[in-house]
Amino acid sequence: MNLGVQRPVAVHEGGPRMSFAGRPEELRVLKGLFVRCTQADGSVAVVSGGVAIGKSALLLSIADWAAGLGAIVLVATCSRMETGLPLAVVNQLFQSARLSPERKKRVAQLLSEGARAETLADSDSDSDSDPGVANRLLALVTRELHTVLVEIAERRPLLVGIDDVHHADPLSRRFLLYLAGRLRSSRVLMVINDREGMQRADPSFHAELLSHPHCRRIRLRPLSPRGVTNVLAEQLDSTAAGRLAPGYHAASGGNPLLVRALLEDHHNSPTVAPENDTELVVEDAFGEAVVNCLHRGGANTVKVARGLAVLGDVGSSSRLGRLLGLPVASVTQVMHALSIAGLLRSGTFPHQAARAAVLNSIDAADRADLHYRAARMLFEEGAAAMEIVEHVIAARQTAEAWMLSVLRTAAEQALADDRVGLAVQCLELACDSCRDELKLAEIRALLALVESRVDPTKAFRHLPELTAALRAGHLRGRHAIVPIRFLLLQGRLDEARCLLRELGKGATDAADSFELSTIREWLACSYPQLLETDGSALAEPVTDGILPATASQEIRAASALAAILTHGGSDDTIGGAEQVLESFRLDDVAFEPVEQALLALVYAGQVDRSASWCDLLLQETADRRIPGLRAVLAAVRAEIAIRQGDLSGAEYHAHVALAQMPSQSWGGAVGLPLASLLLARTEMGKFDEAADQLSRPVPAVVFETRFGLHYLHARGHYYLATRRPRAAFGDFLACGELMSAWRLDLPALVPWRSDAAQAYLQIGNGGRARDLIEEQLGRPDAECPRIRGLSLRVLAATREPRQRPAILTEAVELLQVSGDQLELARTLTDLSHVYQELGDDNRARMTVHRATHLARGCGAEPMLHRALRFDRAVVCEQPASDVAPSAVSGSGMLSDAERRVAALAAVGNTNREIAGKLFITVSTVEQHLTSTYRKLNVSRRIDLPTALRSLTVGGMSLAG
Numbered sequence: 001m002n003l004g005v006q007r008p009v010a011v012h013e014g015g016p017r018m019s020f021a022g023r024p025e026e027l028r029v030l031k032g033l034f035v036r037c038t039q040a041d042g043s044v045a046v047v048s049g050g051v052a053i054g055k056s057a058l059l060l061s062i063a064d065w066a067a068g069l070g071a072i073v074l075v076a077t078c079s080r081m082e083t084g085l086p087l088a089v090v091n092q093l094f095q096s097a098r099l100s101p102e103r104k105k106r107v108a109q110l111l112s113e114g115a116r117a118e119t120l121a122d123s124d125s126d127s128d129s130d131p132g133v134a135n136r137l138l139a140l141v142t143r144e145l146h147t148v149l150v151e152i153a154e155r156r157p158l159l160v161g162i163d164d165v166h167h168a169d170p171l172s173r174r175f176l177l178y179l180a181g182r183l184r185s186s187r188v189l190m191v192i193n194d195r196e197g198m199q200r201a202d203p204s205f206h207a208e209l210l211s212h213p214h215c216r217r218i219r220l221r222p223l224s225p226r227g228v229t230n231v232l233a234e235q236l237d238s239t240a241a242g243r244l245a246p247g248y249h250a251a252s253g254g255n256p257l258l259v260r261a262l263l264e265d266h267h268n269s270p271t272v273a274p275e276n277d278t279e280l281v282v283e284d285a286f287g288e289a290v291v292n293c294l295h296r297g298g299a300n301t302v303k304v305a306r307g308l309a310v311l312g313d314v315g316s317s318s319r320l321g322r323l324l325g326l327p328v329a330s331v332t333q334v335m336h337a338l339s340i341a342g343l344l345r346s347g348t349f350p351h352q353a354a355r356a357a358v359l360n361s362i363d364a365a366d367r368a369d370l371h372y373r374a375a376r377m378l379f380e381e382g383a384a385a386m387e388i389v390e391h392v393i394a395a396r397q398t399a400e401a402w403m404l405s406v407l408r409t410a411a412e413q414a415l416a417d418d419r420v421g422l423a424v425q426c427l428e429l430a431c432d433s434c435r436d437e438l439k440l441a442e443i444r445a446l447l448a449l450v451e452s453r454v455d456p457t458k459a460f461r462h463l464p465e466l467t468a469a470l471r472a473g474h475l476r477g478r479h480a481i482v483p484i485r486f487l488l489l490q491g492r493l494d495e496a497r498c499l500l501r502e503l504g505k506g507a508t509d510a511a512d513s514f515e516l517s518t519i520r521e522w523l524a525c526s527y528p529q530l531l532e533t534d535g536s537a538l539a540e541p542v543t544d545g546i547l548p549a550t551a552s553q554e555i556r557a558a559s560a561l562a563a564i565l566t567h568g569g570s571d572d573t574i575g576g577a578e579q580v581l582e583s584f585r586l587d588d589v590a591f592e593p594v595e596q597a598l599l600a601l602v603y604a605g606q607v608d609r610s611a612s613w614c615d616l617l618l619q620e621t622a623d624r625r626i627p628g629l630r631a632v633l634a635a636v637r638a639e640i641a642i643r644q645g646d647l648s649g650a651e652y653h654a655h656v657a658l659a660q661m662p663s664q665s666w667g668g669a670v671g672l673p674l675a676s677l678l679l680a681r682t683e684m685g686k687f688d689e690a691a692d693q694l695s696r697p698v699p700a701v702v703f704e705t706r707f708g709l710h711y712l713h714a715r716g717h718y719y720l721a722t723r724r725p726r727a728a729f730g731d732f733l734a735c736g737e738l739m740s741a742w743r744l745d746l747p748a749l750v751p752w753r754s755d756a757a758q759a760y761l762q763i764g765n766g767g768r769a770r771d772l773i774e775e776q777l778g779r780p781d782a783e784c785p786r787i788r789g790l791s792l793r794v795l796a797a798t799r800e801p802r803q804r805p806a807i808l809t810e811a812v813e814l815l816q817v818s819g820d821q822l823e824l825a826r827t828l829t830d831l832s833h834v835y836q837e838l839g840d841d842n843r844a845r846m847t848v849h850r851a852t853h854l855a856r857g858c859g860a861e862p863m864l865h866r867a868l869r870f871d872r873a874v875v876c877e878q879p880a881s882d883v884a885p886s887a888v889s890g891s892g893m894l895s896d897a898e899r900r901v902a903a904l905a906a907v908g909n910t911n912r913e914i915a916g917k918l919f920i921t922v923s924t925v926e927q928h929l930t931s932t933y934r935k936l937n938v939s940r941r942i943d944l945p946t947a948l949r950s951l952t953v954g955g956m957s958l959a960g
Contacts, residue, residue, distance in 0.1 A: 050341025197337025222254025253342030569604025
């Protein structure tokens with residue numbers, strides 16, 4: 001400021017233009033007050049607001065503006081460090097004034113006398129001396145200093161600015177009150193900046209100051225969105241300012257210091273291109289500004305802000321007071337001060353980066369201590385485990401006994417919320433802190449299961465501790481299977497067998513025996529070769545097959561699967577499997593039960609029911625981070641698709657299964673998706689891809705599991721499709737030997753006898769093929785529609801041609817019920833060949849058309865091509881007279897509608913398909929067919945002349 005220039009004051013609202021974005025109204029008010037003071041109408045403006053809200057910037061703006069008009073400007077900034085220095089603020093004011101040597105000397109004497117008078121007053125309070133002497137001296141000094149200021153203002157208007165008056169020393173406050181009371185007829189404007197929202201050291205000062213009639217109070221509040229836009233417009237173009245303003249306002253709470261810090265981060269960020277000035281960047285400058293604001297507020301402000309940062313959204317005044325050891329009233333006052341400064345919104349930081357900055361400003365040891373105290377406080381209040389566990393983890397110290405239950409409960413909730421990482425953190429800390437061997441073993445097993453939900457290979461790191469716990473007898477019940485399962489996934493069967501012996505020795509009560517029985521049933525279904533027959537406790541079931549009401553879902557699933565694979569499906573076992581599926585939750589740590597229940601339904605012939613459950617679960621897991629479960633579900637869904645004849649679906653789901661989880665995480669179970677993928681590619685005619693898949697090694701452990709049977713079955717069918725029957729027979733026979741040895745010899749699992757029979761038929765040994773099929777038809781689950789249907793199809797090939805139609809027709813009816821579209825298409829193809837061989841071309845054509853339609857829907861390209869070639873061959877063998885429209889007896893008697901229906905029926909369309917194509921009801925189709933049969937003197941659709949297919953109406957082929 002150039003205060004030495006002597007020039008007249010221009011008394012108007014104009015003058016040099018100063019930019020003070022965001023506070024135009026407040027600046028206008030101060031300008032108006034200054035204009036009035038030039039006319040000997042002095043006043044006081046008390047500008048109040050929260051920390052860093054812009055009070056100092058407003059004072060400097062009005063000071064610069066007034067100086068530009070020729071006013072004398074005296075500004076002092078109060079400091080916490082000078083609060084104990086008498087007249088420190090007044091001294092600053094006069095040091096900035098240009099005084100004559102004589103006046104400067106006089107002011108210095110007055111300041112010295114004022115300091116001496118205060119010292120004398122302090123000493124008088126401790127003695128019997130008359131305190132009036134000191135007071136009279138102070139009054140004299142105050143009056144003389146006021147006179148000096150009035151004399152200065154006689155030359156030019158005077159603006160006196162006091163920043164941060166809450167830090168002013170007591171004697172300076174006394175002088176300011178004296179001055180304020182005598183401004184009414186002077187050319188002086190006094191602007192005093194005051195901190196709002198904090199406890200005042202001298203409440204009487206503010207009360208007396210504001211009581212003057214010529215005192216004007218101006219409250220500064222956080223910037224509005226429009227105010228933030230104006231601030232941004234100083235450095236950005238108007239379009240960018242408008243787009244950024246909402247985000248800046250939300251992040252800063254409207255605090256000007258934070259707004260400018262965000263602008264600094266914006267300009268310094270290497271990620272923001274000049275042409276893209278609309279991205280909100282929150283980096284170091286913002287965090288430093290937040291911490292700076294808090295330190296300006298004082299020690300209590302910093303302490304409360306740190307407590308809020310630690311507690312987060314649950315930081316109420318009462319909790320903060322208890323956490324920090326502060327009176328609730330003091331905490332409430334600080335929170336109010338932070339709110340009016342824009343640093344808090346609804347009791348929390350307006351942006352997560354602000355909270356992070358405060359947390360990072362706390363010393364590591366202090367931060368850990370705060371988190372520990374927060375955890376203990378919330379626990380004693382009975383808060384939810386998820387509120388407490390964040391602090392337990394952040395405390396970075398060994399958990400105490402009371403924390404273990406919190407960690408376990410929080411881990412379960414984290415799994416339900418799909419926060420696997422947090423669940424792992426909780427259980428890891430519980431493992432590090434637990435000193436009880438039994439509890440520690442259980443927690444570690446639970447941790448391994450949780451990690452296996454994402455990637456079983458990560459869970460393998462716990463194997464040494466889990467194995468040791470099992471050997472020591474600390475790992476019991478259903479958790480005892482965890483290390484055994486992981487050993488099996490790694491193909492370490494010998495070690496798993498040794499642990500099984502340990503389990504058998506450690507069974508001490510009925511509960512243990514029951515759990516052991518469940519383990520045996522699971523192993524008998526999945527790793528049957530692992531079981532021994534040397535009198536081990538796991539050699540035979542311990543239970544009598546009756547499950548108690550308290551049985552876990554693991555037990556129920558294993559029992560249902562074992563019962564179906566050993567005795568076939570029944571209503572009770574199917575109901576037991578569905579009960580497991582109904583009660584399964586996505587946050588269950590083990591998902592083997594859901595896999596076993598789904599496959600139990602598949603092996604029981606309930607493919608459609610299993611598909612419905614599987615699709616529902618896949619849909620529920622779509623947005624969940626459970627790759628292990630999704631992989632298992634997709635593998636089961638691929639097997640279901642194979643049994644439905646949905647080859648593209650089987651290929652897709654098998655790919656998903658193998659992509660969700662690496663092959664080393666599957667163990668022997670990888671045989672299931674590999675088998676589905678191989679079989680789908682074979683039936684789709686993708687022989688090169690299938691061969692490439694077969695060239696890749698399969699883990700040896702696969703062939704010691706139930707899933708290896710599926711793989712051998714699929715590989716055998718690849719050999720059959722590529723005309724290598726002896727290789728195929730070897731795989732099918734291997735299936736049979738294993739299934740017999742494992743006592744799992746049910747065709748519903750793998751129909752190895754009908755598979756081997758097909759290999760025999762390729763070799764030319766029909767007699768041996770017939771023996772195998774008849775043997776398969778005598779197995780317990782041979783009445784399952786799918787198994788009986790495919791068995792009859794192969795059996796028909798071993799019989800005389802005239803015997804085949806009846807057998808194949810029964811097979812068709814059964815396969816229609818089963819839902820296996822591929823096997824149905826294959827059977828219809830065989831039936832069409834038999835009809836053609838027997839000279840019944842009409843039925844051959846109708847049947848092959850239906851087979852073609854199904855093969856196309858399944859994506860079975862080789863079968864489709866064979867059916868199409870056969871269809872053309874039948875057409876070529878028919879006499880020309882048979883395909884002429886005139887050869888259709890009585891066709892002239894048919895109406896157009898009847899001819900359209902008859903033409904479609906003649907090529908094998910069902911009544912429902914005809915109705916769909918002609919946009920009529922099924923009932924109308926039936927009526928037209930009845931009339932057609934009467935007019936043409938036939939009784940069934942297979943008797944309709946094939947020449948009908950070439951009839952046209954309006955120039956359009958009806959059967960095309």
